[in-house]
Amino acid sequence: MKNKLVLIDGNSITYRAFFALPLLNNDKGIHTNAIYGFAMMLMKILEDEKPTHMLVAFDAGKTTFRHQTFEEYKGGRQKTPPELSEQFPLVRQLLDSYGIARYELDNYEADDIIGTLAGQASKEGLEVKVISGDRDLLQLVDENVTVSMTKKGITEVEEFTPSAIFEKYELTPLQIVDMKGLMGDKSDNIPGVPGVGEKTAIKLLKQFETVEGVYEHIDEVSGAKLLQNLTENQDKALMSKQLAKIKIDSPIEIGIQDTVRTEVEMDRVVDLFQSLGFTSLLSKLNVSPKEEPQKELDEINFDILSSVEESHLADNACLFVEMVGENYHTEPIIGLGLSHEKGNYFIPTDVALSSTVFKEWLENKQTNKTVYDAKASYVALKWKGISLEGINFDPLLASYVLDPSQSNKDFADLVNGKVATTVNTSEEIYGKGAKQSVPEQEIVADYIVRKTIALNELKEKLKSELEKNEQLDLLLDLELPLCFILGQMEFDGVSVNEETLQNMGTELTATLKDLEQKIYELAGESFNINSPKQLGVILFEKLNLPAAKKTKTGYSTSADVLEKLESAHEIIPQILHYRQVGKLNSTYVEGLLKVINKEDNKIHTRFNQVLAQTGRLSSVDPNLQNIPIRLEEGRKIRKAFVPSEKDWVIFAADYSQIELRVLAHIAQDENLMDAFIHDFDVHTKTAMDVFHVEKDDVTSNMRRQAKAVNFGIVYGISDYGLSQSLGITRKEAATFIENYLKSFPKVKEYMTDIVQKTKLDGYVSTILNRRRYIPEITSKNFNIRGFAERTAMNTPIQGSAADIIKKAMILMAERLKEEKLQANLLLQVHDELIFEAPKEEIPILEKIVPEVMENAVKLSVPLKVDYNYGNSWFEAK
Structure with a gap:
């Protein structure tokens, strides 16, 4: 089989990906649209072309040898957006992990590197494929070199062989340089001859073959104005041809042997995709999980208790409440670990829950406990009828306060290498995915007790670091008290009127039907609106709208494509509305109906306290912080969120422009x-x-x-x-x-x-x-x-801003107790707090909620709180 070299114009493809996709960013705030588009194209190239050799060429800088000929070469180009600039290192990182060579050369452009390597490879008998969006590279085409030009979009390309170039331009590949010489190139600021466009340039070259040929037969050129322009701009035409000519003997320090593909470092690819949030691309990798060798751990001494006695309990203890899955509202407790100066114990769940002595110890505020992930433990035991008290340290929260970029890991990652006790990872004990299972009790007991012993060592280390950083107050006065407020909010849940949601589902379905009929009328026929293939045919063939992209399976009908066509035809707004309503129905109405607890008709979300590096909270299963409010139908979903008691109301209070006030x-x-x-x-x-x-x-x-x-x-x-x-x-x-x-x-x-x-x-x-x-x-x-x-x-x-609202939540919880109110806090949504309360308590809330929130932290400018109340969350806004 013939070896194949694929050469990619790195700058061109990265630029195209950036401008073809909407400005995306991941949860870390890094812009990702260019790297996402580049990764999509790269994966497609590897699958379709199966190259034995590959290289991506980049421009080394703004100045090249062409600037010596024409100082204004590429002048007038706008500065590269920083949102794009920050993604080039990620593209290079992607190439390295895929084992794909990359190269740049001072004073030369990517085109020159590609031209030189393409020539070498062609002479050595390799099949060469060049991929770019720059038409200059068409001059490289020969019997061994094909150029794939990207069209609108990312993965759609048009292939050029010598015959394809002749069919499109009626020119040979080498005449592409002459065409550029005559017509110029605005994107590169190559002047060309004024008044000469593509058609005129092609006509002249068909008659005279080259720029030089045109001037050798200048008297034969017809048209007074054209003749004048050509005569007055001969130097520009010849210079423009030289500027457009790719240097195929650039002094590169690499050869074809350096472009041989090396092994893909799939671990690096997976890590990169995970860090960037490329879930859809990860699913295409088909990566099998690695089998890690089992670690040899030092033995530890512990007892497995069949009953809990007073002698097993002590003050200043470490407690571990073990669950395998993440949703502690529903996950079973596998067992509990207990460690203190008297000994180390594993307590099976049934023993722990049936022991009155142990329950009293857990609920005793005077017995100090270190607990890992205090909120999860608090809520899980709350569902078992136990109110966990006396927690004075949580290593998970402590590690988050010390470095928010490092805390959201497996417990083993947190302790191994930092303390004497070594611990397996959760995956090593329970497995992963479909293979996940709970092993025999002895293995589980050893694992849980190890983690519990490590807690005490970890506590002392983390506490010392917090004191050194003057951050112990942030943990003990803010994050730790807040975790119990959040835990109580989660456990209490938010009441949802299931009938209201179902009625909304019916309304949205009717709206979808109406929109469907309007779309059919505008299209002139019925078709499957959810089928991109069928929709593409209607829009771009029947209605003749300008097609932005076309893939192997048909035209692209993605949101960014349709949004650009919104004013082109009245069918487009209807399709976009249809999609929005469909998503509302499936994600929010049907999605919320699935997570309602049938026993109390409430939704019990989980607030993630240790995720965002800024300190902000997030909400999952379901995400109640992200219910859409821009679309009228979306706002109505809040009508389903109602008070849990008769004659109660929802009270909502939010900070006005808090981030701008903090900036001031x-x-x-x-x-x-x-x-x-x-x-x-x-x-x-x-x-x-x-x-x-x-x-x-x-x-x-x-x-x-x-x-x-x-x-x-x-x-x-x-x-x-x-x-x-x-x-x-x-x-x-x-x-x-x-x-x-x-x-x-x-x-x-x-x-x-x-x-x-x-x-x-x-x-x-x-x-x-x-x-x-x-x-x-x-x-x-x-x-x-x-x-x-x-x-x-x-x-x-x-x-x-996150600190302020967290402080306000703690102060509000204290104030509600002081006032002996029945009102309670239901949700935190960014800068907003949602309460439910009896109607008769509203006058008190109208006084104390703004008072507490506006004085949570003293700033140089006043904090301002707006509030409202009603029979639902919708009415309270």
């Missing part, structure tokens, strides 16, 4: 502070300052633009990001950002200072001393460093 406090910008101190609309104030107009002259569009900048500026929003958000040009966006920073000089100063401070300290802190380490901020790689700098600006703002 941290930056101490007088203009920004002034707006909040005098209760002036901050977006109007920003518009006045940036546009230099009076309050009455601020238009709704000015305010909208000001709002976008207010919320984006401290997250390092670029001119590209702002232009995408507002639908304006990058130049307009850049001017807007510049004017904003002039209007709020202390904000600009904060952004500069926080980056410098982080480079010195290695971390940023919130107002309650929560840290986030950002080692990438000193990276020599510009793109990685740029992302780290934006993270440094962002985290103190977002993290402090």
Whole structure:
């Protein structure tokens, strides 16, 4: 079988992927659309082409030998958006893990590297495939070299052989350079001859073969204006041809032998995809889990208890409540570990739950306990009728406070190497996926007791580190008390009117039917709207709408494609609405109906306290923080969330513009502070300052633009990001950002200072001393460093807002007890707290909720809370 070399224009494909896909980012805030698109194309190339040799060429810098010929070569190109720049290192990381060579050469372009290697490979008899979006590379085509040009989208390509080039242009591959010489290339700022476009250039080359041939027979050119333009611009035409000509003898220091594919490091690929959140791509890898050798562990001494006696219990003990799965609302307790100065014990679940002595010890506030994942243990035992008290340390929360990027791991990862006691991973004991099972009691007992013994060693180490960082208060006064409030909220659950949800499902189904009929009428026929293939035929063949992408199975009808066509035909908005309503019905209505607890008609979500590096909470199974509110049908879903008692109401209170108020406090910008101190609309104030107009002259569009900048500026929003958000040009966006920073000089100063401070300290802190380490901020790689700098600006703002609402939750729980109210806290949704309460308690809540929330933490500007109440969550908004 003939060896095949695939050469990829790395810059071209990465750019195309970035602009073809919507601006995506993962849970860490890293933009991922370019790397996602590149990975999709790479996987397709490997599957379709099965190359024996492969290389991705990149441009080494902005200046090349062509600039010596024409200083303005590629001049006028807009600066690469930082959202794209930060993804190039990830593309290189992807290639390394796949064992694919990459190369760049100072003073030369990727085209020159590709041209040189393609020539060498062709001479050595290899089949060569070049993949790019740059038509310059068509000049390389010969009997052994095929160029695949990317079309609109990512994975759709058009293949060019010598015959395909002739069919499309009626030219030979070498004449592509001459065509560029005559017509120029705006994207590379190659001037060409004014007034000469593609058709004219092709006509001239069919008659005279080359640029030089045109000038040798200049008297034969017809058309006075064309003749004038050619005559006056001969130097430009010849120079343009030289600029467009790919150098096929570049001084590269690699050869064909260096492009042989090496083994794929699948572990690295999987790790990269997991870190970037590429779930769909992971599923395509078909990776089998590795069989890890069983670790040899030192023996430990412990007893398996058949009954619990007073002699087995003590103060200052470590307790481990073991469950295999993540959902502690429903997972069975496998067993409990107990360790203290008297001994180490494994307590089978039935023994633990039937022991009055043990239950009294668990519920005793005076017996101090260290518990790993206190919230999970608290809730799991709560479902068994036991209220776990006396917890004074949780190593999971402690490790999260110390370094939020490292805490969400298997317990073994947390302890091994840090303490004397070694522990197996959960997967080593229970297995994974379909093979997961609970082994015999002796193995489980040894595993659980090991973890319990390790807790005590871990506690002392973590406590010492917290004291050193002055973060012990953050754990003991904020995170630990909060975990029990969250646990109680989860256990209490939120009442859901199942009938209301079912009625909504019926309404949404009827809406879908109506939309279906409208779509059929506009299409002129019935078809399966959920079939991309059938929909593509209707839109792009029958209705002749401009097709953006086409795959092997048909036209792309993804959301980003349809959104660009929204004004092209009235069928498009109907299809987009149909999809939104369909998702609401399946994900939220049907999804919520599946998780209602049939015993109490409530939903019991789980709040993740140790996930976000900013300190924010998230919600899972189900995610009640993400119920859509932009679509009217989505907002109505909140009607199903109701009080659990008759004559009670839902009371909702949320912080107004909390992150901007935190920014004003941290930056101490007088203009920004002034707006909040005098209760002036901050977006109007920003518009006045940036546009230099009076309050009455601020238009709704000015305010909208000001709002976008207010919320984006401290997250390092670029001119590209702002232009995408507002639908304006990058130049307009850049001017807007510049004017904003002039209007709020202390904000600009904060952004500069926080980056410098982080480079010195290695971390940023919130107002309650929560840290986030950002080692990438000193990276020599510009793109990685740029992302780290934006993270440094962002985290103190977002993290402090998270600290404030957490503090408010603790203070509210205390105040409700003090006032002896029946009201209780149901949910936290970002900057909002949701309560349920008897109607007669509403006047008290209207007084104490804003009072507590607005005074949770003292800032230089006032915190402001808006509130409302009603018979459902919907009415309370």
